[in-house]
Amino acid sequence: MKNYVIMRLLATIPLLLAISFLCFVFINLIPSDPAEVALRIRQTPIITEELIAQTREELGLNDPFLVRYATWLWDCLHFDLGISYTNPARTVLGEIGRCLPATLELAGLSLVYVIVLSLPIGFLSAVYKDTWFDRIMRGLVFAGTAMPVYWVGLLLIWLVSIKMDLLPTSGYGGFSSLILPAFTVALSYISTYIRLIRNNMLENMREDYVLYAQARGLKQRAILVRHILKNSLQSCVTAIGMSIPQLISGTIVVENVFAWPGVGRLCITSIFNRDYPVIQAYVLLVGVLFVFFNLFFDILQYAADPRLRERKN
Amino acid sequence: MSTIPTAPADETPLLQVRDLSVSFLEGKKKHLLVDKVSFSVQAGQCLGILGESGSGKSMTCKAVLGLLDKNFEVTGSSLFDGGELIGANPEKLRRMRGSRISVVLQNPMSCFDPLYRLGEQMEETIAEHMNLSSKAMHSMMVDILTLMRIRDPEDVLRKYPHQLSGGMLQRIMIGLAISLDPELIIADEPTTAIDSISQYSIMQEFVRIKKAGSVAMIFISHDLGVLSLIADRVIVMHRGRAVEEGTAESVFASAKDAYTHHLISQHKAVMNRFLMAIHGSSTREVVA
Numbered sequence: 077m078k079n080y081v082i083m084r085l086l087a088t089i090p091l092l093l094a095i096s097f098l099c100f101v102f103i104n105l106i107p108s109d110p111a112e113v114a115l116r117i118r119q120t121p122i123i124t125e126e127l128i129a130q131t132r133e134e135l136g137l138n139d140p141f142l143v144r145y146a147t148w149l150w151d152c153l154h155f156d157l158g159i160s161y162t163n164p165a166r167t168v169l170g171e172i173g174r175c176l177p178a179t180l181e182l183a184g185l186s187l188v189y190v191i192v193l194s195l196p197i198g199f200l201s202a203v204y205k206d207t208w209f210d211r212i213m214r215g216l217v218f219a220g221t222a223m224p225v226y227w228v229g230l231l232l233i234w235l236v237s238i239k240m241d242l243l244p245t246s247g248y249g250g251f252s253s254l255i256l257p258a259f260t261v262a263l264s265y266i267s268t269y270i271r272l273i274r275n276n277m278l279e280n281m282r283e284d285y286v287l288y289a290q291a292r293g294l295k296q297r298a299i300l301v302r303h304i305l306k307n308s309l310q311s312c313v314t315a316i317g318m319s320i321p322q323l324i325s326g327t328i329v330v331e332n333v334f335a336w337p338g339v340g341r342l343c344i345t346s347i348f349n350r351d352y353p354v355i356q357a358y359v360l361l362v363g364v365l366f367v368f369f370n371l372f373f374d375i376l377q378y379a380a381d382p383r384l385r386e387r388k389n
Numbered sequence: 390m391s392t393i394p395t396a397p398a399d400e401t402p403l404l405q406v407r408d409l410s411v412s413f414l415e416g417k418k419k420h421l422l423v424d425k426v427s428f429s430v431q432a433g434q435c436l437g438i439l440g441e442s443g444s445g446k447s448m449t450c451k452a453v454l455g456l457l458d459k460n461f462e463v464t465g466s467s468l469f470d471g472g473e474l475i476g477a478n479p480e481k482l483r484r485m486r487g488s489r490i491s492v493v494l495q496n497p498m499s500c501f502d503p504l505y506r507l508g509e510q511m512e513e514t515i516a517e518h519m520n521l522s523s524k525a526m527h528s529m530m531v532d533i534l535t536l537m538r539i540r541d542p543e544d545v546l547r548k549y550p551h552q553l554s555g556g557m558l559q560r561i562m563i564g565l566a567i568s569l570d571p572e573l574i575i576a577d578e579p580t581t582a583i584d585s586i587s588q589y590s591i592m593q594e595f596v597r598i599k600k601a602g603s604v605a606m607i608f609i610s611h612d613l614g615v616l617s618l619i620a621d622r623v624i625v626m627h628r629g630r631a632v633e634e635g636t637a638e639s640v641f642a643s644a645k646d647a648y649t650h651h652l653i654s655q656h657k658a659v660m661n662r663f664l665m666a667i668h669g670s671s672t673r674e675v676v677a
Contacts, residue, residue: 283499284494284499284500285499285501285502285503287456287494287500288492288494288500288501288562289502290456290483290486291454291456291486291487291491291492292486292487292491292492292513292517292565293483293484293485293486293487293514293517293518294483294513294514294517295483295517296483302513303502303504303505306504307502307503307504310504381504382503382504382549382551382552383503383551386549386551386552
């Protein structure tokens with residue numbers, strides 16, 4: 077177990093290096109000159125060639141590409157993500173730190189929705205396969221997967237906030253403002269997981285161990301929960317590990333629809349302003365999140381499944 | 390075609406199945422899988438059911454155990470110790486399964502839940518039918534494994550299914566089947582999925598159980614050789630029907646049905662080939 081964790085941790089190092097490098101390359105491929113952009117954002121009245129050259133020097137843009145990458149990487153490792161072009165008084169880390177809690181609230185509540193709704197619905201859909209309950213849920217799952225997120229968000233605002241006047245339309249303020257955006261983010265995941273759990277359960281029901289459990293006279297409920305559900309959740313654990321960073325990064329659209337002050341909106345604003353250090357930091361953050369959640373859930377599954385433990389030892 | 394069982398007059402059979410039919414319902418279509426099969430078993434006796442895969446032999450037993458879901462229609466009668474099993478209350482049937490009627494299945498490797506230790510799975514079975522303190526439970530499980538000649542029973546209880554061999558798991562299944570003093574054991578191809586050395590010792594276990602005398606047994610197999618070791622009476626199933634019925638000797642010696650003849654001659658051919666292979670020499674051409 078210990079060896080496995082150490083091995084996996086070591087394996088993340090080259091992966092993280094590759095992510096940071098790609099992230100740096102892509103941002104540098106954007107055709108406009110960062111120095112000029114920085115000057116324009118700061119609303120410098122007259123932009124002269126001299127001023128641009130001076131800014132280039134100031135931002136360290138004259139160094140060779142690899143030197144700039146190495147400097148940036150070294151600073152990142154010291155949690156220095158640079159200074160925002162838009163507002164030189166603010167560090168990128170400070171900006172992300174300011175916006176991240178709102179995004180985590182949103183993603184956190186979405187995850188709660190996903191687990192609380194898809195687990196029982198998926199379970200019941202499998203147990204009551206082909207009944208009216210299963211049919212209705214299958215229809216909703218189909219609709220939930222097919223509708224684009226921004227459209228669902230707008231529909232919900234129109235229905236719940238405007239027509240029924242139950243919840244605020246947008247903005248950040250207390251739990252009530254969180255309900256609609258979190259549900260919007262969660263909807264497609266709920267649909268995916270209902271389908272995943274239902275199909276896994278139905279597949280497991282055909283297994284020999286279920287027949288034998290019935291032949292041993294176990295109660296149907298015990299067979300469903302202790303055996304079939306537990307086996308069905310094995311593959312969901314890995315999927316959830318991937319879904320959490322997706323939820324965090326996937327709030328980008330919803331944050332803009334609901335004017336939610338999280339990192340997603342920070343990223344979009346930065347893209348409009350060509351605020352390269354912020355965009356770069358956001359992309360890196362999402363990449364790192366994926367790597368670490370994947371790692372964490374792999375270890376978790378490794379600890380839960382006796383067969384995996386055996387094979388790796 | 391239905392064959393009326395000829396049970397000895399002095400004893401009423403423990404299980405008496407009459408005109409049992411099973412159909413698979415697919416929308417409005419009905420597929421007949423088992424067609425009016427009748428047989429009976431007495432305490433201390435072993436009934437062999439012979440047939441190739443798809444002949445309906447496992448289906449017959451699942452119907453008796455109430456293990457078929459609502460996609461199947463079961464008709465006929467199956468009296469167990471005087472009580473009707475077909476159409477009986479599912480909860481009543483569940484209580485019977487594992488305690489009064491127990492089962493040994495094929496594919497021991499996939500019959501246990503991979504995520505639980507053997508001890509946990511044995512315990513949940515016994516706990517379903519008996520109230521025992523955890524200490525008594527533990528010693529009972531160790532006793533079962535010891536009776537099944539499994540070394541290091543304490544260690545085996547802590548193992549997961551994938552850590553044990555097929556023969557070992559099959560033995561645990563047999564141990565679990567006899568542990569609750571059943572009146573009837575249904576063994577569904579218990580030797581098919583394991584290697585031949587284990588097969589032999591597994592058959593010994595069944596013969597031992599039968600010799601103990603009090604339990605009735607239904608032994609399902611596609612293997613004549615296996616059945617001849619243990620069955621008192623044999624029915625031969627083909628395409629959902631019982632085509633032949635009689636004592637083991639009479640079926641093997643003088644089968645009346647064409648299909649049974651076919652099975653027996655095939656068996657003999659395989660045995661001949663096997664003997665030739667063992668004795669070597671210039672048998673290649675004969676085999677081909």
